[in-house]
Amino acid sequence: MQVTFTAAVAGASGYAGGEVLRLLLGHPEIEVGAVTAHSNVGQRLGEAHPHLLPLADRVFEPTDAATLAGHDVVVLALPHGRSGEIAAALAAAGSDALVLDCGADHRLADAGDWERFYGTAHAGTWPYGLPELILADQGARQRDRLRGARRVAVPGCNVTAVTLALQPGVATGLVDPADVVAVLAVGYSGAGKAAKTHLLAAEALGSLAPYAVGGTHRHVPEIEQNLRAAGAGSVRLSFTPVLAPVSRGILATVTAPLTAGISPATVRAAWEQYYADEPFVHLLPEGTWPTTAMVTGANTALVQVAVDERAGRVVALCAIDNLVKGTAGAAVQSMNLALGLPETAGLCTVGVAP
Incomplete structure (x- = not known):
């Protein structure tokens, strides 16, 4: 198929940037353009990512609007707080590129939340790049808001796992979102490449x-924010991530009180209904539990749900590869929707084992 779009990747020396490049190399309608970095400027890309052989001789360029402008797509895989400045510079330079921010700068709708948790001025809110997010007030999914978008905020990896695990129960009123407990095992690549x-x-x-x-x-x-979008009136969340000695993967275990009188069969039916047609979210057969090994290298979210009848709680689990469905895959999936391409283009549900 003929290449129709060029894509630049800023922050290409990091784990997220490298994963974006890996996926773009396999995309039928994308040609990789400029690859930029900060401290690695002037180095060969192969020094940072020896596994990306087709790009090994590329040289990291400076991360600035002049380098990034002129591409159809710009992916920002930068530290939190850096994307807003670059995006503003691209706009000032007259770039009409589709910009996808893999950082946190444009995810939150509430400026107060940003300032409390990040401690800097809010850069603004962009369309949110989780196509499978349930929009309870519209009876739709977030993908409808991504078609034709020119700016996309890619979700946080932990956020994706927790949201996909629990949102069917929130949207259907089967769980009480005022008492959500989430414990996650997280691979070390989620902490970035800094020494x-x-x-x-x-x-x-x-x-x-x-x-x-x-x-x-x-x-x-x-x-x-996501659980409110799915229909929660108010949310109280206890969230505890735990670094696990693996390079990739997130396993989220999320529990919430079950609404009185609801049967386990009704609970499972709700998850089946919401994920039946999703290309990248799969509800596993009853009794099969998701593992991070099942999703390594794939843009897949594997979900399971059970009812702890003694505790009166729903237990929902989700496994994702934090670098694929948790970051780079979400960026490519959102890019496809924004550009009018098939949502699944360049993305794979086949993992790597063992």
């Missing part, structure tokens, strides 16, 4: 380490 002592193999291997405990994680307001 930090607690991320060294000597510290991480053979150890589970909780972080951002007690409601301090920056993904909390984003999860709450």
Whole structure:
């Protein structure tokens, strides 16, 4: 198929940027353009991503509007707080590119939430890049808002896992969103590539380490925002991520009180109904539990739901690859919708095993 769009990737030396490049290399209608970085400017891309052989001899260019302008698509895989400045510079330069922000800068609708959790001025709100998000007040999905968009805020990886696990129960009123508890096992690539002592193999291997405990994680307001979109009147969330000694993957275990009088069969039917036609979200057969190994390298979210009748709670689980469905895959999926391409173009549901 003829290549019809060019895409630049900013922050291409990091894990998320590298994963975006891997997916774009397999996309039938995308040609990779400029690859930019900050501290790696002037280095060969192969030094940072030796697995991306077709791009190994490319050289990282500076991350600025002059380099990124002129492309049909610009993917920003930058640290939080950096995307707003670059996006504004692109607009000032007259670029009409589709811009996808893999950082957090444009995800939150409430400026107060941004300022409380990130501590800087809010850069604004863009269309939210989770196509499967249920919009309860419209009887639709978020993908309808992404068609033709020119700016897209890619969700946080933990947010995607928690949202996809629980949202059918919220949308149907089968669970009480005022008492949601989410505990996640998260692979170390989610912490980025920066050299930090607690991320060294000597510290991480053979150890589970909780972080951002007690409601301090920056993904909390984003999860709450999504559950409100799915129909929650108010949300109270206890969210605890735990670093697990794996490079990729998130396994989210999310529980909430079951509405009185609801049977386990009714609960399962709701998840079946909402995910029956989704190309990347799959409800597993009863008794089969999702694992991170099942989704490694794939743009797949595997979901399971059960009822703990003694506790009176729904238990919903979701496994994703944090770098694919959690970040780069979500960007490509949203890009496809925005450009009028098939939503599944360049994306795979086949994982890597063992």
